[in-house]
Every structure is written in C-alpha cells, then in structure tokens.
Amino acid sequence: MQIQDNTQHIYGKYPLGDASCLIDMLQDVQEHFGYLPDAEMQRVARHVDIPVSRVFGVATFYNQFRFQPLGKYVVKVCRGTACHVKGSLDILTTLENELGIKAGQTTRDLMFTIETVACIGACSIAPVIAVNETFHGGLTTKSLQKVLKSYQRQVKTSEVADEHV
Numbered sequence: 567m568q569i570q571d572n573t574q575h576i577y578g579k580y581p582l583g584d585a586s587c588l589i590d591m592l593q594d595v596q597e598h599f600g601y602l603p604d605a606e607m608q609r610v611a612r613h614v615d616i617p618v619s620r621v622f623g624v625a626t627f628y629n630q631f632r633f634q635p636l637g638k639y640v641v642k643v644c645r646g647t648a649c650h651v652k653g654s655l656d657i658l659t660t661l662e663n664e665l666g667i668k669a670g671q672t673t674r675d676l677m678f679t680i681e682t683v684a685c686i687g688a689c690s691i692a693p694v695i696a697v698n699e700t701f702h703g704g705l706t707t708k709s710l711q712k713v714l715k716s717y718q719r720q721v722k723t724s725e726v727a728d729e730h731v
Contacts, residue, residue, distance in 0.1 A: 573598060573606075583615040592625055601632040637672045637679035639717050642696040646685035653706075654693040658682065660707045661695075664714055677721050 576594045580587045591614065595606045602625055611618040625631040643649075643658045658680075662668055665678050672679040688694045691703025695710070702713050 577609070577613055580613065582613060585614045585616050588614055588616070588621065588624055589628070592621075592631060596631060599635075601635045634672055635676060637677050638721070639677060639697050640679045640681060642681045642683045642686065643669070644686040644688070644692070644694050644696075645682045646689065646692075648689035648692040649686075649694060652692040656707055657693050657695065657705050657710055660710055661714070664711065678717075 573595070576591065576598060579594075580591055588610070591610050592602060595610060596602050599606065607621050607625065608618050611621045614621075625633075641661060643654060643661060645654055645658070649657075658669060661680055665673055665680065667673055667678070667680060669680045669682045686694055686696055686701070688701055688703055691701070693705050694701055694703040695705065695713075696702075697713070697717060702710075705713070
C-alpha cells in the first residue's frame with residue numbers, strides 16, 4: 567500500500583538533483599503551505615541534492631519567502647511618505663502594542679500578521695492600512711483600535727459558530 571503524498575504534485579514536476587529549479591520549488595512549496603516549513607526545506611534540499619544550509623541561504627536572501635504561517639488577517643501598514651507624515655508610525659506602534667507582536671510577526675493564535683509596506687497607493691486617505699484586501703484610511707490610534715476590535719469580534723464570532731457545528 568502506497569501512502570498518498572499531497573505534495574507530490576510539487577516535487578514530481580522537478581528533476582532530482584537539479585539545483586537550478588530551487589527558487590521555483592521554494593515558491594511552489596510556499597504557495598502550497600503558505601510559508602516554508604522546516605521539514606519541507608529539508609525535503610527540497612534532498613530533492614535538489616544540496617545542503618539544507620544553502621536552501622536556507624537562498625530562501626533568506628529573498629524577502630518573498632516566509633518561515634512562519636501568515637495570520638488569518640494580514641494587516642499591511644503603509645509607511646509611504648504621505649502616511650508617514652500623517653502618523654503611520656503611531657498607527658504601527660499602536661497595532662504592535664494591541665496585538666503584542668512586531669511588524670513581520672504573527673500572533674500565536676495565527677489570527678493576525680503585521681507587515682509594513684513602502685506604499686499601498688492610497689495616499690489620499692493617509693494614514694492607511696489594508697487588512698487582507700480591505701482598506702481602512704484616515705486612521706487615528708482610536709479609530710485603529712475600533713477597526714482592530716471589529717476583526718477580533720469576527721474571530722470570536724466564528725469560533726462560537728465553529729463550536730455549534
């Protein structure tokens with residue numbers, strides 16, 4: 567009896583021992599898992615026949631790769647010029663304090679990830695954040711707290727609904 571491997575579609579498309587496909591493989595693994603788990607980094611290294619340290623070296627060189635899962639809600643804080651002038655640093659600091667994490671981190675419950683971006687492209691409503699793909703602009707630290715609480719309520723509501731299923 568053969569064990570079904572749900573990642574075989576990734577590894578099956580790349581020849582064994584071909585390190586030239588390393589970045590493509592890492593992209594496919596991340597797309598599948600949402601990040602690059604340690605076990606998969608080791609599996610990639612074996613597949614392309616290079617040391618795992620080299621795989622980590624390549625993956626850490628490119629900022630497109632993540633080594634932890636993203637939260638359900640990815641909060642992107644714009645740090646562009648217009649947002650900076652209108653107080654995005656205060657928005658970022660408040661967000662970090664409220665969630666207990668720093669930019670680039672995910673809460674332990676995997677509900678929130680904070681990311682900073684150079685420019686969201688919504689300068690007219692600065693300072694602005696995007697939660698997943700929903701924009702919230704003209705923020706103050708107080709209005710940010712209200713926005714955050716609305717997402718936290720959604721999390722609690724979905725948890726209660728899951729308990730009743």
